[in-house]
Amino acid sequence: MAKHSSNGSSDDLTFPLEIPPAKIRFTKLFIGGEFVDSVSGKTFETIDPRTGEAIASVSEGDKEDIDLAVGAARRAFDHGPWPRLPGAARAKIMHKFADLIDQHIEELATLDTLNAGKLFSWGKAVDIPSVANTLRYFAGAADKIHGQVLKMSRELHAYTLLEPIGVVGLIIPWNFPSTMFFVKVSPALAAGCTMVVKPAEQTPLSALFYAHLAKEAGIPDGVINVVNGFGPTAGAALTSHMNVDKVSFTGSTEVGRKVMQAAAASNLKTVSLELGGKSPLLIFDDADIDQAADLALLGVMHNKGEVCVAGSRVLVQEAIYDEFVKTLVEKAKEWVVGDPFHPNSRVGPQVDKKQYEKVMSYIEHGKREGATLLTGGKPAAKKGYYIEPTVFTDVTDDMMIVKDEIFGPVMVLMKFKTMEDGIRAANNTRYGLAAGIVTKSLDTANTVSRSIRAGVIWINCYFAFDNDCPFGGYKSSGFGRDEGMVGLQKYLQVKSVVTPLYNSPWQ
């Protein structure tokens, strides 16, 4: 395993701490257009995963704060200008918001690196510019929300109105604090909704900065509210709130279940869930092995494996299996672990102690269950939550490391014989979020694409996300779609309007 000091063993290594290029400016809750303390006055510490040490005390929202935030959002929806603005006027403000993000890229990337251990260079070059573009995409959609005029079977004139659904609760995970914030906030804004955002307790900082920029851009007070806090308190209050019209949640399958239960037990609010995955990457005999190995490593090591669509099961056809393994182990060395602020690092620390311990315990499980550890398998530093990129082989279907979402830099490598075997193995999971296919054959690509029960299929690529490309899960990976024009639908109600028609010259 390569590191910055390549001759040091992981046991005694501590990465020299890079100095973050920006400071933390916002730590309170953002309600009704103002930064406020929580009602209880309580705060919680947010941790730098590079060291495990606290970097800031952040206001801790609970039920009372959610009540205030929902109240502000309700007023902004029922009486405020936002849903009453023409789509083009909302778009203009959203474009301004996007421009402001472009002006603060370094500062925002710093917050996500500090808070989540994400690569600073990647944040600066990709993640943060992309969220501005997500806003622009949905700004362009705000004036393109079309209902339909209907074909009635009798003399009736009828049409559908697509109305904003109202106050939406948006619960954001910690693995992509900025991306997920805008994947949810942008279509909700375009649709004319008002919202209460609960960021993950691990990563509240960038969300608060976005709230500040939203206000500066001219988004009216109460349209975006941000309540930091924990799932069982703030999150539960939001999902069971009687005045919230819709909840969009991204997170684990276990919590997703609770969100849906809370919605059912309260006001039957509509729910969309984007949950866990154990996504397969199928590599066929005709694949370019170099390209396949690169994709396989990207698929599970990117963002230290903390990706819901991580290609965590790599299925390789038997004729190229041995050569693939050799190439993979060699290329794994390119995934350098280190301080995420350091430009050479490709793998930063896991987000927190809990995740770190969970991933390490899966690795231990793997070893105990009899899988072969091909590479990695150990902490990568003495301090902080760094883990070596890890690859297991000789696994069986019933092993926990094959079945569970590990959410860390841990790949399980499997062999398959025929295309049918590969498809069967790929679908042998309770999840259905994504899948990758590496092949040169058009027929293989087409057959496998239709056969895999997953929400997105990447052929000879991986993580090919796009603002116009819907994304979401089959099976226990959730329901509903984010991104694309489809992603707008869940923030809209459909109202049919019908009236009798007299003497119409056509039907």
Added chain:
Amino acid sequence: MASRTVSWLLARSISSSGPRSALLSRGKKLGLVSRGGIHRYNSTAAAAEEPITPPVTVPHTQLLINGKFVDAASGRTFQTLDPRTGELIANVAEGDAEDVNRAVAAARKAFDEGPWPRLPAFERQKILLKCADLVDKHNDEIAALETWDNGKPYEQAAKVEVPMFARLFRYYAGWADKIHGLTVPADGPYHVQTLHEPIGVAGQIIPWNFPLLMFAWKVGPALATGNTIVLKTAEQTPLSALYVARLFHEAGLPEGVLNIISGFGPTAGAALASHMDVDKLAFTGSTETGKIVLELGAKSNLKPVTLELGGKSPFIVCEDADVDQAVELAHFALFFNQGQCCCAGSRTFVHEKVYDEFVEKAKVRASRRSVGDPFKAGIEQGPQVDSEQFEKILKYIRSGVECGATLETGGERFGSKGYYVQPTVFSNVKDDMLIAKDEIFGPVQSILKFKDLNEVIKRSNATRYGLAAGVFTQNIDTANTLIRALRVGTVWVNTFDIFDAAIPFGGYKMSGHGREKGIYSLSNYLQVKAVVTPLKNPAWL
């Protein structure tokens, strides 16, 4: 009441383009304050005044080919005139077949080899947004050029039309990355999808009545979908297009993507319409010229043609109408833009119950219309665009009088200089009179009486045109019946001339083919390619 309605209509048109107060303050920057009171048409003082010096200089008079301003191949120029005086504004390079050839070659190369169709749609979007920002920045100069060349009120250009132009480009920018093909169900084991590809080199011919907005209606969707363009402007109004096209290049539009040819229809226009290397033609203008354009498309390479042509749109005032509101709206529907609107409500049908009151009030409203130098604040009506239009309108007015329609007000030229026409109202107009049948394209309102709904439907539809209609009623059943019965591309109910970017616009019958604006406009500039491949052992069909 009256002025409130019009300003509401204007505000409605500009509401999406920014805060109203900001727009309303624009005129002041240029020092355009009214010199003395506003003159009604029956005052002769206005024409005696010296025309206000336009607060802009003419920046470009050459053709724009492959990103560069160039002279015409022939070296020839033509005069573009100030309709306030008939005097010269500038000599403009006169494009002909050879210039069209050069422009089409540049557009062809930009399409076949250049970056524009190959850019990610998202990047095209960004450049179009930048174009809109630059137009916003130069709002007042562009508006001044438009007024100078066309004669329309400066306030209308600066507060409504130029902001609307920017709005249209922002709208189309948003479409660029949302142009979706379909995956298509097959009867057997096949995978089928449609690709929506840019059609190629688009030839576009625009009219003189809304030079900038017609530019936006055509160029916006063509660029968003990844095409390259040769645009021929009207010979009466070449100036504003050259200015904004230069701004577009500053915004990052690659060379050869948007080429502008100033020139005349029979020469430059015909060369473009019959060019073998132009893949699509879009034309807005008269029905007569539209026929020629369609023929040239057929005779040359069968390029698909969209046409947005003339109209004789009915404006129907029902018996339940609030007469004051109806008068104001009908007045706006006809007189807006000196009556030079293809969709002008030029047949005002009024129910007999309210007819007399309506005629009296329409006459009063028209006689109160402020006519004068379009650069003067508060002016509602400037001169007609040129002497040809001016003479044509006066000829129709004479014909109305000769046919026995009652001339309620107006009927003469306004002043002694330039192409001003008095706001004119005829009552007792009969369906077979020329003024009820032909498109006059001037400030001449024809009021007709009707008795019942079926009758007015029949008479409204008894025209070769079918562009638009206005319906004025609070009765939902009357409204619904008229909406479906009128054979026109747009029905405005209790409003008129609402031209949002997302609302499609186009004609039935001899008012044209195809729709501009809205999602519908994109298909004019897209080819659909079906892609079919067999599926082996598919999991589902």
